[in-house]
Amino acid sequence: MVKGRRLYEGKAKILYEGPEAGTVVVHFKDDATAFNGEKFDVIEGKGVLNNRISEFMFTRLREMGLNTSFIKRLNMREQLHKQVEIIPLEVIVRNIAAGSICKRLGLKEGERLPRAIVEFCYKKDELGDPLVAEEHINAFGWAEPRELDDMIHMALRTNDILSGLFAGIGIRLVDFKLEFGREYSPDGMVRTVLTDEISPDSCRLWDMKTDEKLDKDRFRRDLGGLVDAYAEVARRLGIINDSNPGGTGPKLVKG
Numbered sequence: 001m002v003k004g005r006r007l008y009e010g011k012a013k014i015l016y017e018g019p020e021a022g023t024v025v026v027h028f029k030d031d032a033t034a035f036n037g038e039k040f041d042v043i044e045g046k047g048v049l050n051n052r053i054s055e056f057m058f059t060r061l062r063e064m065g066l067n068t069s070f071i072k073r074l075n076m077r078e079q080l081h082k083q084v085e086i087i088p089l090e091v092i093v094r095n096i097a098a099g100s101i102c103k104r105l106g107l108k109e110g111e112r113l114p115r116a117i118v119e120f121c122y123k124k125d126e127l128g129d130p131l132v133a134e135e136h137i138n139a140f141g142w143a144e145p146r147e148l149d150d151m152i153h154m155a156l157r158t159n160d161i162l163s164g165l166f167a168g169i170g171i172r173l174v175d176f177k178l179e180f181g182r183e184y185s186p187d188g189m190v191r192t193v194l195t196d197e198i199s200p201d202s203c204r205l206w207d208m209k210t211d212e213k214l215d216k217d218r219f220r221r222d223l224g225g226l227v228d229a230y231a232e233v234a235r236r237l238g239i240i241n242d243s244n245p246g247g248t249g250p251k252l253v254k255g
């Protein structure tokens with residue numbers, strides 16, 4: 001696979017021009033950052049696991065009819081996506097109180113919220129991605145009203161699908177962050193598509209029995225064991241197994 005020019009380097013991923021026009025290659029790094037890049041470390045193996053887990057999530061969502069930019073995984077660290085114009089918002093869905101909503105509203109971590117809550121943050125590193133209201137999004141034109149409706153609808157549908165999927169493997173989907181883009185088709189249509197990644201870097205995942213954290217809070221809160229936790233998620237999803245930590249390749253059949 002021939003990668004093109006480097007288009008953009010983010011905190012955990014690098015984007016390259018794809019092999020064909022209108023495609024990009026997403027490369028998952030081992031870099032871990034938190035608190036808007038203040039805390040930084042390189043955690044060997046994280047990129048490979050996030051690549052596999054995110055591939056799994058996007059594939060399931062696509063099967064359920066969601067528009068996504070994901071095309072296919074290319075190798076252990078890279079995947080091919082359709083190139084989209086990024087909508088400058090982070091869309092957060094919360095089922096259980098954790099993280100910033102606890103500080104903001106004085107909630108106790110672990111409290112179930114009255115219903116799933118969708119929040120928007122404006123993607124602006126210099127400002128630390130501040131929480132914004134629909135009023136700001138409309139007034140500043142960061143997204144069209146139709147796109148806002150699409151994002152809320154798609155975020156809640158993603159929540160339903162992924163909550164069920166994780167519940168099936170004994171994991172509570174506490175909250176997660178999504179990003180969306182605009183796909184321009186040749187006929188002049190603009191579609192809202194789910195893009196970026198869905199991985200333990202962008203979700204809070206708690207073991208249902210023990211409440212053990214299986215996500216990036218292990219790094220944010222200096223709990224250690226991040227790769228083991230991500231590998232546990234991948235193992236329960238059936239992406240990796242103990243005899244073949246690299247993936248589900250051909251299985252040895254005993255005769």
Ligand code: TMP
Nearest residue numbers: 098099100101175176177201202203204
């Ligand atoms: P928060 O509680 O810190 O606002 O995070 C809510 C969810 O969004 C949590 O699952 C982590 C995820 N998240 C990101 O993926 N990127 C970010 O930059 C932030 C702040 C949160």
Ligand code: ASP
Nearest residue numbers: 011033034035036037038
């Ligand atoms: N991703 C953000 C950062 O790198 C924040 C976070 O995930 O906690 O700082």
